[in-house]
Amino acid sequence: xxxxxxxxxxxxxxxxxxxxxxxxxxxxxxxxxxxxxxxxxxxxxxxxxxxxxxxxxxxxxxxxxxxxxxxxxxxxxxxxxxxxxxxxxxxxxxxxxxxxxxxxxxxxxxxxxxxxxxxxxxxxxxxxxxxxxxxxxxxxxxxxxxxxxxxxxxxxxxxxxxxxxxxxxxxxxxxxxxxxxxxxxxxxxxxxxxxxxxxxxxxxxxxxxxxxxxxxxxxxxxxxxxxxxxxxxxxxxxxx
Numbered sequence: 697x698x699x700x701x702x703x704x705x706x707x708x709x710x711x712x713x714x715x716x717x718x719x720x721x722x723x724x725x726x727x728x729x730x731x732x733x734x735x736x737x738x739x740x741x742x743x744x745x746x747x748x749x750x751x752x753x754x755x756x757x758x759x760x761x762x763x764x765x766x767x768x769x770x771x772x773x774x775x776x777x778x779x780x781x782x783x784x785x786x787x788x789x790x791x792x793x794x795x796x797x798x799x800x801x802x803x804x805x806x807x808x809x810x811x812x813x814x815x816x817x818x819x820x821x822x823x824x825x826x827x828x829x830x831x832x833x834x835x836x837x838x839x840x841x842x843x844x845x846x847x848x849x850x851x852x853x854x855x856x857x858x859x860x861x862x863x864x865x866x867x868x869x870x871x872x873x874x875x876x877x878x879x880x881x882x883x884x885x886x887x888x889x890x891x892x893x894x895x896x897x898x899x900x901x902x903x904x905x906x907x908x909x910x911x912x913x914x915x916x917x918x919x920x921x922x923x924x925x926x927x928x929x930x931x932x933x934x935x936x
Contacts (some may be wrong), residue, residue, distance in 0.1 A: 698739040706741050710749040713816065718758060718769060729759065729767045757926055771835075771927060796831035800839075803852050804846055811843050814907055814918040816830050822846035826857050829892050836893045839922040848916065871915065876908040880930065900925035916935070 697713045698706060717723040730738075732746040750767050753759040760770045789795060806820040815823065826842040842861070844852065849865065856864045865871050883903045890897040904921040 698741060700740075706739075707745045707748040707752065710735065710739065710741070710746065711752055714753060714756060723769045723773045725769050727769045729769070731766070758927070760926070776888065793832045794834070796834065797858060797859060798829040798831065798836075799854065800827040800829065802826050802857050807843070807845075811918060815843065815845050815892050815915045817845050817847075824849070824852050826861075828857070835927070837924055837927055839889060839892055841920045844916065844920045848914070861917070871916070872911045874909055874911040876906055879905045882925070883922075885922070893922070895924060895926070902928065902930075 698709050700706065702709065706795050714723070714729070720814055723729070724805050729735075729750065732743045732750070735741075735746045736743045746804075750759060750761075754761060754767070757770055759767050761767050787795075787913045803825055804822050805825050807815065807817060807823045809819050811823060812819040812821065817823075822845075824842070824844040824846055826840075826844070828840050828842075829836050830840055844861075844915045846852070849869065849871075852864075862873065866873060881903050882902050885893065885897060885901045889901065890899060895901075902923040904919075904923060906917075906919045906921070907915055908917045908919075910916050
């Protein structure tokens with residue numbers, strides 16, 4: 697498996713070997729990898745080379761470490777294309793996963809200056825504020841805080857929120873969602889975010905701010921999301 701005469705670094709060859717085992721299903725999520733010494737003896741390479749390969753795979757999200765216990769195979773990341781405008785529910789169903797939500801709060805508040813600017817409404821105008829933990833097969837994936845103009849979308853209830861907002865807006869209210877914009881940046885989880893997402897405080901997360909518009913250009917929702925970086929990756933296809 698390891699060719700010492702190849703110009704490809706030994707640690708990288710070991711990385712590719714481990715990735716191949718994961719992709720073939722020979723190593724499954726939460727399986728323990730062999731101790732560094734065992735791989736070093738098997739391939740006649742140094743333990744430092746094995747350690748470097750493990751570290752690179754941890755950084756890439758293929759593996760994770762437990763202090764004092766060892767190195768394990770991580771859950772596969774969900775791939776989210778950045779083209780098109782779909783809801784979390786639609787994305788999970790398209791991947792054969794069961795979408796779910798844990799409602800943290802649902803209330804009507806006066807819009808702050810920032811929220812009003814994002815939704816093109818007057819400051820202090822009423823907005824629905826909906827905070828949910830989004831689940832895939834019961835596993836927390838993201839925290840979403842959604843702001844919707846209450847004067848535009850009337851009759852919103854907790855029951856509707858627990859289903860699909862997009863389905864309600866498009867199928868019940870007959871409003872056509874047309875476009876959206878997103879801003880993505882990296883951050884680390886706060887204590888509250890870590891608790892809700894079942895990750896460690898300070899773990900890497902992705903912050904996403906999204907604004908969605910109707911056909912006539914009216915903003916219909918502004919969403920602030922915190923995604924687990926260990927379970928999610930975003931894909932962008934571009935053409936020259």
